[in-house]
Amino acid sequence: MTVTVSRSEVRAAAAGVAVTFGLNGVAVATWFARVPAARDALGLTPGALGLLLLSMSAGAFVAMLTAGEVTHRLGPKRTVCVAVLAVSAGLAAAGVGIGAFPSVALTALGIFVLGYGSGLCDVAMNVEAAEVERALGKTVMPRFHAMWSLGTVAAAGLASLVAWVVLPVTTHLVVVAVLVAGGTLAAARTYKLAGEAEHGRSSGVLAAWREPRTLLIGLLVLVLAFTEGTANDWVAVAFIDGYSFEPAMGALVFAVFVTTMTFGRIFGTIALDRWGRVPVLLVTMVLAASGVALAVFGGSPVVAVAGVAVWGLGTALGFPVGMSAAADDPAHAAARVSVVAVIGYTAFLAGPPLVGFLGDEVGVLKALLVVPLLLLPALALVPALRRPVAGGVKIGE
Numbered sequence: 001m002t003v004t005v006s007r008s009e010v011r012a013a014a015a016g017v018a019v020t021f022g023l024n025g026v027a028v029a030t031w032f033a034r035v036p037a038a039r040d041a042l043g044l045t046p047g048a049l050g051l052l053l054l055s056m057s058a059g060a061f062v063a064m065l066t067a068g069e070v071t072h073r074l075g076p077k078r079t080v081c082v083a084v085l086a087v088s089a090g091l092a093a094a095g096v097g098i099g100a101f102p103s104v105a106l107t108a109l110g111i112f113v114l115g116y117g118s119g120l121c122d123v124a125m126n127v128e129a130a131e132v133e134r135a136l137g138k139t140v141m142p143r144f145h146a147m148w149s150l151g152t153v154a155a156a157g158l159a160s161l162v163a164w165v166v167l168p169v170t171t172h173l174v175v176v177a178v179l180v181a182g183g184t185l186a187a188a189r190t191y192k193l194a195g196e197a198e199h200g201r202s203s204g205v206l207a208a209w210r211e212p213r214t215l216l217i218g219l220l221v222l223v224l225a226f227t228e229g230t231a232n233d234w235v236a237v238a239f240i241d242g243y244s245f246e247p248a249m250g251a252l253v254f255a256v257f258v259t260t261m262t263f264g265r266i267f268g269t270i271a272l273d274r275w276g277r278v279p280v281l282l283v284t285m286v287l288a289a290s291g292v293a294l295a296v297f298g299g300s301p302v303v304a305v306a307g308v309a310v311w312g313l314g315t316a317l318g319f320p321v322g323m324s325a326a327a328d329d330p331a332h333a334a335a336r337v338s339v340v341a342v343i344g345y346t347a348f349l350a351g352p353p354l355v356g357f358l359g360d361e362v363g364v365l366k367a368l369l370v371v372p373l374l375l376l377p378a379l380a381l382v383p384a385l386r387r388p389v390a391g392g393v394k395i396g397e
Contacts, residue, residue, distance in 0.1 A: 009190075009192050010132065010135045010136065012190040012192075013128065013131075013132050013135075013190050013191060013192050014132045014136070014140070015187075015190060016187040016188065016189070016190030016191055017125055017128050017129045017132055017144055017187075017190075017191070018143075018144055018147045019147070019183060019184070019186075019187035020080060020121070020125045020184055020187045020188065021125060021129070021144045021145065021147040021148040021151070022147040022148060022150055022151040023084075023151060023179075023180045023183045023184045023187070024084075024087070024118060024121055024122070024125070024148060024151065024180075024184070025147070025148035025149060025150065025151025025152040025155065026151040026152070026154060026155045026176060026179075026180055027087050027088070027091055027114070027118065027151075027155075027176065027177070027180045028114070028118055028152070028155075028232075029151065029152035029153075029155035029156055029159075029232070029254075029258065030091065030155045030158075030159060030172070030173060030176045031056070031091060031094060031111060031114060031173070032152075032156075032232045032233065032236075032254065033155060033156045033159030033160070033236070033251050033254060034098065034159055034169055034172070034173070035049070035053070035233065035236065035237065036236055036237055036240060036247045036250055036251075037098060037163070037169050037247065038052070038094075038098045038107060038169075039237070040247075041098050041099065041102050041169070042098070042102060042103075042104050042107065044104075045360065046237075046356045046357075046359035046360050046364055047353075047356045047357050047359070047360045048356075049237070049352075049356055050352045050353040050354075050355060050356020050357060050359070051352075051353055051356070052104065052107065052108055052111075053111075053233050053352035053353075053356070054352050054353050055107075055108040055109070055111050055112045055115070056111035056112065056114055056115035057115060057229075057345065057351070057352060058112060058115065059090070059111070059112035059113060059114065059115025059116035059117075059118075059119065060115035060116065060118055060119035060122075060345050061115075061119070061342070061345050061346065062116055062119070063083075063115070063116045063117070063118075063119030063120040063122075063123075064119050064122075064123065064338060064341045064342040064345050065342060067079075067119060067120050067122070067123035067124070067338050067341065068123060068205040068208075068334050068335045068337065068338025068339065069205055069338075070082075070120065070124075071123055071124045071127055071334045071338070072205075072334045072335070075191075076124040076125065076127050076128040076191050077128075077188050077189075077191035079120060079121070079123075079124035080121055080124045080125055080128075080184065080188045080191065081184075081185055081188050082120065083117045083118070083120035083121035083124065084117065084121060084180065084181055084184040084185060084188075085117070085181060086113050086114070086116055086117025086120065087113075087114055087117035087118055087121065087177075087180060087181075087184075088117075088177040088178065088180055088181035089113055089117075089177070090109075090110045090111060090112065090113030090114030090115070090116070090117060091110065091114050091173050091174075091176060091177040091180070092110070092173060092174045092177040092178075093106060093107075093109060093110030093113065094106075094107050094110030094111050094114060094173060095110070095169055095170040095171075095172065095173025095174050095177070096110070096170055096174075097109070097110050098169045098170070098173075099168050099169035099170035099171075099173075100168075100170040119341070119345060121184075122341060123334070123337050123338050123341050125144075126141075126323045126327065126337050126341075127327065127333050127334050127337055128191050129141055129144045129323075130323070130324060130327030130330070130333050130337070131330060131333075132144075133324065134330060138269075138273060139269045139272045139273050139324075140269060141320045141321070141323065141324040142264075142265040142266075142268050142269050142272070142316070142317055142320040142321065142324075143265060143266055143269055144320070145265050145319060145320035145323075146262050146265030146266045146316075149258050149259075149261050149262035149265055149316075150262050152232075152258040152262075153255055153258045153259050153262055155176070156251055156252075156254050156255035156258060157255055158172075158176075159172070159251050160248050160251040160252050160255065163247050163248045163251060164248050204332050204334075204335040205335045205338055205339065207335070208332060208335040208336045208338070208339040209339055211336070211339075213384055213388075214326065214336050214339050214340060215339075215343070216381055216384035217322055217325050217326055217340050217381075217384050217385065218326075218339060218340040218342070218343030218344060219343060219378075219381055220318075220322060220378055220381040220382065220384060220385070221318070221319060221322035221323070221326075221340050221341075221343065221344035222343050222344045222346055222347045223347070223374050223375060223378040223381075224285075224315070224318030224319050224322060224344070224378075225318075225319060225344040225345065225347040226347035226350075226351050226371065226374060227288050227292075227311075227315050227318065227371050227374075227375055228261075228315045228318070228319060229347055229351050229352075230351055230355055230368060230370075230371050231254070231257045231308070231311060231312070231315070232254075233351065233352050233355070234352075234355050234359075234364055234367070234368065235250075235253055235254050235257055235295075235308060235368075236250035236251055236253060236254045237250065237364050238295075238364040238365045238367075238368055239253045239301075239304070239305075239365075241363060241364050241365065242304075242363060242364065242365030242366075243301045243304060243365075245301070253305060253308055256305055256308050256309050256312065257308050257309070257311060257312040257315075258312065259309075259312065260308075260309045260310070260311075260312035260313045260316075261312035261313065261315050261316045262316075263313065263316070264284070264312070264313045264314075264315075264316025264317060265316045265317065265320065268280065268284075268316055268317045272317065272321070276386075276387075277321055277325065277382075277385040277386065277387065278382050278383055278385055278386060280317060280321075281317060281318065281321060281382045281385060282379060282382055284313070284314045284315075284316065284317050284318065285314065285318065285375050285376075285378065285379055285382070286314070286376075286379075287310055287313055287314030288310075288311055288313075288314030288315045288318075288371070288372075288375055289314070289371070289372035289375040289376055290307075290310060290314070290372075291307045291308065291309070291310030291311030291312070291313070291314055292307065292311050292368055292369065292371045292372050293307070293369070293372055294306065294307025294310060294311075295307030295308050295311060295365075295368065296365055296366060296368055296369055319344070321385060322340060322344065322385070323337055323340065323341075325384075325385045325387070326339070326340040328387055328388055329388070354370065355367045355368070355370065358370060
């Protein structure tokens with residue numbers, strides 16, 4: 001579908017998408033940064049914590065199964081509005097389940113709803129972001145994902161401060177939930193490029209499941225999502241357990257990861273436009289694998305934290321480039337992004353319990369080595385990212 005828009009509308013949509021990414025990152029990272037607090041408050045072992053984290057991944061996976069159809073039927077704007085209400089409700093419920101009324105069941109329900117809303121929002125905002133990228137005629141998708149990372153940096157820094165001043169977890173999560181809902185609802189008003197709801201035409205999701213390129217991109221995104229998600233879920237806990245860091249310092253290690261990942265997403269677009277997706281992704285995936293190994297075997301806390309920084313830098317471009325590649329053809333963007341997201345989010349289902357169970361046997365820090373063991377064989381999938389001939393959004397004068 002071709003949409004005629006003005007340049008001012010493109011700029012407004014770009015700003016709105018950026019805000020949506022950023023606030024989604026704030027919501028998700030607020031939970032990730034308080035995982036150690038949840039573990040302590042609920043008295044969980046690494047294996048039990050892994051099962052709890054599975055609740056959020058399950059919510060996201062359920063969302064991904066229908067997100068393409070929902071986005072096709074409602075349009076990205078309405079889908080984002082519905083999604084953020086779920087995100088905020090889930091985050092607030094998790095806060096109550098950790099602090100005010102400690103309950104594993106309530107916390108699990110809260111992060112399930114949080115994961116569902118985040119997954120639904122993920123597809124819708126990526127569809128709109130792909131149209132913005134196409135309208136601008138240059139690589140900007142990683143910069144939108146950088147806004148997500150900036151949101152996680154802000155949330156991790158705030159969580160560290162909150163842990164230091166011992167502000168109740170419930171208060172922290174509820175306040176963030178309210179702010180995320182208000183900001184995202186305002187940002188979604190600028191969405192125009194991907195069009196409104198489409199009721200008369202099939203979404204094409206079933207057809208997308210039979211496309212070899214889409215499936216290969218999905219498998220690559222699965223590994224890259226596992227690489228990123230393992231850090232989100234476990235890096236703070238790994239450094240608390242493996243290097244005897246205090247909880248506030250563990251949150252700062254997570255902040256190091258998301259800071260370097262953000263840097264890579266902001267400036268990696270230059271490399272992508274100059275050298276292309278395939279060579280850039282090959283290099284960054286090797287960097288990520290090397291960073292994990294350094295974090296585990298670095299010996300000293302300083303070297304290990306440096307490894308986390310390299311890990312974050314190497315992880316930066318994988319997920320956004322995969323989403324951008326899935327949306328190369330605007331006519332099938334929602335369907336293909338949905339399929340790639342479903343496959344990719346399988347990593348968030350399998351990742352938490354896998355690392356948790358390994359952590360029960362060898363410790364959480366050494367369990368992180370599963371990341372390079374998956375990354376290196378996945379290098380063979382990178383050629384699927386090559387850009388085919390694609391249509392675009394017509395920009396009005």
